[in-house]
Amino acid sequence: MADVAQWPAVLRNGRALLGLFVFLLLFLVAAAAPLLAPHDPLEQDLVNSFLPPFWRPDADPQFLFGTDSLGRDIFSRLIYGARIAFIVAVVAASLVCVLGTMLGLLSGYYGGWIDTGISRLVDVWMSFPPVLLSIVLAAVIGAGLQAVIIAIVVVDWTRFCRIVRAEVLVQREQDYVTAALTMGLGRPHIMLREILPNILPTLAVLYSLEMGIAIIVEAILSFVGLSVASDAPTWGGLIQEGRLYINQAWWLLALPVGCIIVTVLGLNALGDGLRESLDPVLRR
Amino acid sequence: MPLGYIGKRLAMAIPTLFGVAVVVFVLLRVVPGDPIAMMLPPGARADDIERLRALYGLNHPIVEQFGRWLLDLVTGNFGTSISLHQGVFGLIMSRLPATLELALAALVVATAAGVLFGVAAAYWRGRWPEVAVDALTGLGMAIPDFLWALLLVLALGVLLPVLPISGRIDPRTEISFVTEFYLAESFVRGEFAVAGSLLAHMVLPVAALALPLTAAISRILKGAINEAMSQDYILMARVKGFSKARIVWREALRNALVPAVTLSGVQFTFLIGGTVLVERIFGYPGIGNMAIGAVIDRDLPLIQGIVLIFAVLFIVVNLLVDMTYVAINPRIRHG
Numbered sequence: 001m002a003d004v005a006q007w008p009a010v011l012r013n014g015r016a017l018l019g020l021f022v023f024l025l026l027f028l029v030a031a032a033a034p035l036l037a038p039h040d041p042l043e044q045d046l047v048n049s050f051l052p053p054f055w056r057p058d059a060d061p062q063f064l065f066g067t068d069s070l071g072r073d074i075f076s077r078l079i080y081g082a083r084i085a086f087i088v089a090v091v092a093a094s095l096v097c098v099l100g101t102m103l104g105l106l107s108g109y110y111g112g113w114i115d116t117g118i119s120r121l122v123d124v125w126m127s128f129p130p131v132l133l134s135i136v137l138a139a140v141i142g143a144g145l146q147a148v149i150i151a152i153v154v155v156d157w158t159r160f161c162r163i164v165r166a167e168v169l170v171q172r173e174q175d176y177v178t179a180a181l182t183m184g185l186g187r188p189h190i191m192l193r194e195i196l197p198n199i200l201p202t203l204a205v206l207y208s209l210e211m212g213i214a215i216i217v218e219a220i221l222s223f224v225g226l227s228v229a230s231d232a233p234t235w236g237g238l239i240q241e242g243r244l245y246i247n248q249a250w251w252l253l254a255l256p257v258g259c260i261i262v263t264v265l266g267l268n269a270l271g272d273g274l275r276e277s278l279d280p281v282l283r284r
Numbered sequence: 285m286p287l288g289y290i291g292k293r294l295a296m297a298i299p300t301l302f303g304v305a306v307v308v309f310v311l312l313r314v315v316p317g318d319p320i321a322m323m324l325p326p327g328a329r330a331d332d333i334e335r336l337r338a339l340y341g342l343n344h345p346i347v348e349q350f351g352r353w354l355l356d357l358v359t360g361n362f363g364t365s366i367s368l369h370q371g372v373f374g375l376i377m378s379r380l381p382a383t384l385e386l387a388l389a390a391l392v393v394a395t396a397a398g399v400l401f402g403v404a405a406a407y408w409r410g411r412w413p414e415v416a417v418d419a420l421t422g423l424g425m426a427i428p429d430f431l432w433a434l435l436l437v438l439a440l441g442v443l444l445p446v447l448p449i450s451g452r453i454d455p456r457t458e459i460s461f462v463t464e465f466y467l468a469e470s471f472v473r474g475e476f477a478v479a480g481s482l483l484a485h486m487v488l489p490v491a492a493l494a495l496p497l498t499a500a501i502s503r504i505l506k507g508a509i510n511e512a513m514s515q516d517y518i519l520m521a522r523v524k525g526f527s528k529a530r531i532v533w534r535e536a537l538r539n540a541l542v543p544a545v546t547l548s549g550v551q552f553t554f555l556i557g558g559t560v561l562v563e564r565i566f567g568y569p570g571i572g573n574m575a576i577g578a579v580i581d582r583d584l585p586l587i588q589g590i591v592l593i594f595a596v597l598f599i600v601v602n603l604l605v606d607m608t609y610v611a612i613n614p615r616i617r618h619g
Binding site: 120121123124125126127128129130131132133135136137139140212216219220223224225226239243246247250253254257260261264265268 | 299300301303304306307311312423426427428430431434435437438441442443553554556557558560561564565572575576579580582587590591594595598599
């Protein structure tokens with residue numbers, strides 16, 4: 001597929017750079033949330049509920065995007081929401097990547113009954129609507145960030161598994177694998193030290209897309225009321241609250257939706273950019 | 285279509301269905317430890333717990349429980365909903381038509397729009413229509429139906445309130461339906477005002493569901509047509525002096541349909557999954573909306589039934605896609 005020596009090509013790809021910028025921005029906002037947020041995201045002030053955002057003439061400059069039904073500062077809640085989104089994106093995508101890649105490698109490289117078993121499992125898994133499965137899983141495991149991450153990992157490993165398996169099937173037939181076999185290297189060594197590095201570009205693309213998916217799933221679970229504690233500021237939770245007051249204050253819904261869309265589009269651009277710059281066929 | 289292939293494909297679906305049943309059983313009966321704990325309020329009395337365990341057969345060994353449960357499923361006995369106090373199978377069947385009407389409408393819209401956009405992008409290759417279609421498909425595929433639904437609510441329900449954003453039909457409509465397929469029935473009975481109200485309520489949820497599929501179809505089709513256009517038979521058609529429109533629509537499109545159908549079939553299963561949230565957002569009374577209600581109410585039998593029905597829908601759609609693929613692809617002759 002691609003040469004790891006081509007990594008600098010990523011930095012010459014506009015889309016990858018745009019995506020990288022959005023990702024770094026998300027990271028910075030998440031890391032510096034306590035410094036950036038002008039208010040405590042949980043601090044209620046019932047006297048100042050439903051304050052309008054800055055573009056309204058009667059806005060309070062203290063509250064950039066106004067306040068919600070309990071008088072909490074929307075801007076601060078969005079900033080802390082980025083924190084949860086970032087944690088979920090990175091942790092869930094990493095775990096999905098490890099689990100899916102391991103199973104995909106085993107399935108593609110060893111073949112035989114291992115391949116049959118894993119492939120049947122993938123078939124069964126793909127028979128469930130992913131959204132419904134993660135909602136049911138989160139409900140079974142119980143609320144909390146951990147449950148959200150487990151639900152994402154249990155549902156999404158097939159994405160990596162299928163693609164890694166297909167990629168390994170191609171790599172397995174390459175000369176360098178035959179050479180490694182002739183040299184007497186063990187099969188686990190070939191799988192992890194020879195084949196795995198060659199599929200890293202594919203994994204990078206899948207990983208950036210998976211981060212976007214994880215953020216959306218977290219938002220969906222918060223939206224249904226199954227994510228972290230209900231007063232915790234998550235983008236999905238803000239969406240759910242915003243929906244209740246859609247006719248009085250549409251921005252309560254529009255702002256978190258906007259945050260998710262910008263992040264997801266950024267991560268998608270990163271994935272597409274990586275694909276373009278790392279895939280030699282596409283690059284030509 | 286070769287009958288042997290259909291038979292083989294059907295036979296392959298059976299172990300998958302069995303696997304689905306195992307997963308649902310393990311997920312909902314074994315993983316939480318005690319499903320009764322999920323159903324009862326905290327602080328329930330010990331003899332109440334025992335009675336409920338016996339009622340649901342949970343005092344038997346786990347393998348026996350699975351066997352009984354599977355037998356019940358095969359005979360159509362999905363148990364009784366805890367929150368709605370009705371048979372689960374009946375409940376699902378009364379809500380399924382609403383979901384099917386929504387999903388099929390979205391499929392029709394997405395196919396029509398996707399083909400139109402895909403052909404336009406291929407026809408005006410390298411000109412502004414292709415650029416516009418590429419930008420739209422990029423957005424359409426990156427943003428999931430859940431977010432499209434919210435954006436549409438904001439744009440056309442609130443900021444520019446032109447369409448209803450909740451329910452399936454105007455609540456003031458006075459008509460009693462014989463079937464649950466309201467839209468089809470109102471057309472058959474010639475009740476066009478009623479059909480109009482149903483359609484108005486469907487516009488936004490259908491658009492939210494159809495957007496990602498439209499984007500996928502047009503992107504795949506554009507690529508497939510472009511590839512077909514470089515084949516010898518297209519050159520032949522050009523030499524014969526056929527018009528460009530005829531070549532794209534009649535020759536290239538026909539050959540481009542094969543990969544497009546396969547890939548959009550997979551996308552269609554995503555659309556069916558998407559009904560869960562889209563129905564919730566628009567208060568549309570289908571099984572997706574009922575599924576989230578069941579999860580919130582911890583209604584275990586109902587959750588089980590709905591998850592199984594969705595899995596069966598997925599498997600059936602995949603089967604249909606495979607068969608369409610064989611039917612429209614003259615080059616493939618499966619044994």
